[in-house]
Amino acid sequence: MQYLQNYLNKIKNRGNEKLAESIEKTATDVGNSYIKNFSFTSHEIGLLFGNVQSGKTGQMFGIISKATDLGFPVFVLLTTDNVVLQQQTLDRVKTDLDGYCICGENDSMLFTNNSLILPTIIVLKKNARILKLWANVFNSTGFMQGNPLFIVDDEADAASLNTLVNQNRQSSINKYLDMIKNNASSSIYLQVTGTPQAILLQTLASGWHPYFTYYFKPGDSYLGGDFFFPNSGNPNCVQFLEQLSVPTHDVVIRHIAVSAQILASGGKVSNCLIHPSVRQAVHKQYADDIHKELSWCKDHLSNEFAKEIQNAYNTFYPTKTDKISYDELIKYATNLISSNMIKILVMNGETDIESNDYETGCNFVIGGNTLGRGVTFPSLQTIFYTRTSKTPQADTMWQHSRMFGYDRDPGLMKVFIDEKLYKLFSDINATNNSIIAQIEHGINDIKIYYPTGLTPTRKNVLDTDHVEILTGGTNYYPINPDNDSIDDLSKILTPFDSNEPYYQVSLRIIKELLSHIIPSPDFKLKAFISVIDTILSEQPAGQAILIVRRNRNVAQGTGALLSPNDWNLGGQFPSKVVLTMYQVTGSKGWGGKQLWVPNIKLPGEIVYYDINEN
Numbered sequence: 165m166q167y168l169q170n171y172l173n174k175i176k177n178r179g180n181e182k183l184a185e186s187i188e189k190t191a192t193d194v195g196n197s198y199i200k201n202f203s204f205t206s207h208e209i210g211l212l213f214g215n216v217q218s219g220k221t222g223q224m225f226g227i228i229s230k231a232t233d234l235g236f237p238v239f240v241l242l243t244t245d246n247v248v249l250q251q252q253t254l255d256r257v258k259t260d261l262d263g264y265c266i267c268g269e270n271d272s273m274l275f276t277n278n279s280l281i282l283p284t285i286i287v288l289k290k291n292a293r294i295l296k297l298w299a300n301v302f303n304s305t306g307f308m309q310g311n312p313l314f315i316v317d318d319e320a321d322a323a324s325l326n327t328l329v330n331q332n333r334q335s336s337i338n339k340y341l342d343m344i345k346n347n348a349s350s351s352i353y354l355q356v357t358g359t360p361q362a363i364l365l366q367t368l369a370s371g372w373h374p375y376f377t378y379y380f381k382p383g384d385s386y387l388g389g390d391f392f393f394p395n396s397g398n399p400n401c402v403q404f405l406e407q408l409s410v411p412t413h414d415v416v417i418r419h420i421a422v423s424a425q426i427l428a429s430g431g432k433v434s435n436c437l438i439h440p441s442v443r444q445a446v447h448k449q450y451a452d453d454i455h456k457e458l459s460w461c462k463d464h465l466s467n468e469f470a471k472e473i474q475n476a477y478n479t480f481y482p483t484k485t486d487k488i489s490y491d492e493l494i495k496y497a498t499n500l501i502s503s504n505m506i507k508i509l510v511m512n513g514e515t516d517i518e519s520n521d522y523e524t525g526c527n528f529v530i531g532g533n534t535l536g537r538g539v540t541f542p543s544l545q546t547i548f549y550t551r552t553s554k555t556p557q558a559d560t561m562w563q564h565s566r567m568f569g570y571d572r573d574p575g576l577m578k579v580f581i582d583e584k585l586y587k588l589f590s591d592i593n594a595t596n597n598s599i600i601a602q603i604e605h606g607i608n609d610i611k612i613y614y615p616t617g618l619t620p621t622r623k624n625v626l627d628t629d630h631v632e633i634l635t636g637g638t639n640y641y642p643i644n645p646d647n648d649s650i651d652d653l654s655k656i657l658t659p660f661d662s663n664e665p666y667y668q669v670s671l672r673i674i675k676e677l678l679s680h681i682i683p684s685p686d687f688k689l690k691a692f693i694s695v696i697d698t699i700l701s702e703q704p705a706g707q708a709i710l711i712v713r714r715n716r717n718v719a720q721g722t723g724a725l726l727s728p729n730d731w732n733l734g735g736q737f738p739s740k741v742v743l744t745m746y747q748v749t750g751s752k753g754w755g756g757k758q759l760w761v762p763n764i765k766l767p768g769e770i771v772y773y774d775i776n777e778n
């Protein structure tokens with residue numbers, strides 16, 4: 165059986181040719197580049213990176229099918245520690261993939277009796293008890309001692325990483341995943357996520373930093389970060405809360421109007437997501453507020469309600485259906501209110517909400533952490549996002565947003581958010597685009613950066629002994645440097661007169677100058693060059709500021725290298741890389757040589773994260 169072709173045919177038979185093309189490209193690229201030449205004697209780890217809610221499951225199934233064609237007999241598919249999600253994934257594997265022995269968490273006997281006659285897929289949630297059980301199953305059967313194992317870890321940055329790395333211990337889930345992959349004769353461990361920050365900041369020594377990274381692009385109808393958070397300007401779908409006197413009222417009116425358009429046009433569902441905080445008391449307060457607003461609507465159907473619905477109606481332009489007349493819309497909206505057809509659903513630890521509760525009708529869904537990974541909301545058209553944090557984490561914020569997806573109508577979308585939060589999301593999107601650009605340019609040492617105050621991920625999975633932070637706006641210079649050739653550096657710098665205040669130059673010239681520096685350990689030259697590569701991946705003709713000074717009688721190891729004037733001059737360019745090259749006389753240290761000593765300042769108010777493997 166040709167497993168990949170069989171899966172692709174099933175996708176095509178469902179009428180989704182474009183999805184089949186995308187899956188085939190991903191599976192073929194990953195298969196030919198990273199699986200086809202696998203030695204079947206090593207343990208390798210990779211990263212499949214796709215946008216949040218952009219169809220990663222189909223891509224994973226394509227890669228599993230391709231790996232089966234290339235000789236892998238056993239697959240472990242990991243989900244987050246959620247009973248419903250694990251069962252949904254198991255059901256989808258059974259529906260989509262033919263010709264396999266498919267095992268759930270309690271099917272160890274099925275796995276044993278199959279004896280690898282059919283290739284096997286085992287769907288497990290990342291739960292310490294379950295993983296320990298299957299580590300023992302693999303060990304006791306002995307099948308894996310002579311066979312390769314392919315592990316696909318969905319949402320791999322959640323739970324899989326060692327949360328005790330800074331205590332010189334290993335968390336339980338991380339330990340059992342290690343056992344499962346390392347007790348096989350060989351393995352490929354494919355990490356899958358839409359938020360790879362924590363994974364990319366793992367050290368190679370940890371065994372969890374990817375050897376290869378593949379990014380797959382979303383389909384044409386996907387609404388993602390660039391739709392909601394473009395590089396410039398604010399899109400029409402965004403409404404800042406600061407401009408509203410009673411935001412909850414506007415959210416309710418807007419969503420009723422949009423729901424009337426969608427449902428009256430034959431749509432099945434229209435969802436509004438309200439994401440205030442993790443506190444259950446706050447969830448209840450928002451639920452009460454929405455009840456009050458719906459009561460107001462019922463009490464003012466013939467006058468104020470009708471006027472406000474018309475105002476909302478005038479602002480949207482559906483693209484997936486024809487825009488119905490206002491008379492049709494107000495009739496349907498009135499019926500929604502009068503018939504009490506609108507549901508208010510609170511999702512948190514105290515409530516038991518299933519996905520079928522918000523698969524039909526007009527719904528307002530309120531919650532906190534339960535609105536994160538693995539939870540998808542069909543036809544999510546209205547988002548009311550007010551969640552804040554003293555130390556916001558980029559990956560958590562991005563996963564909780566839930567606004568991205570394929571079935572949204574761009575002409576009906578509306579995000580209600582405060583301006584500061586919107587700026588944070590925009591910064592996260594900019595870094596996501598930077599990561600994608602670095603992957604597409606073949607950069608292996610991917611750099612992550614965020615504005616001051618926004619961290620990439622939770623601290624407990626980052627090895628503080630090896631994760632280094634470079635702060636934009638700070639001047640860095642080596643205490644005890646050398647040049648590989650003073651003459652070569654002098655030749656490159658000949659066109660740049662010391663009497664000129666500064667020069668605007670290509671970042672590529674900055675890279676060339678730094679390549680001649682032999683740094684002392686205090687100067688993270690490799691990290692600085694990697695940051696420059698990161699900027700160049702987004703801006704191939706990126707510019708920098710170069711300041712050149714000769715015959716500087718500076719003493720080695722005493723305070724700042726730069727003169728006050730040059731310090732202030734470099735500070736006038738907060739958004740650019742500034743490299744100041746001082747040629748010292750050598751009369752006050754520096755090995756008695758007329759060295760060129762670099763001072764570099766990265767763009768300000770940005771924190772760059774780097775991995776030091778030493």
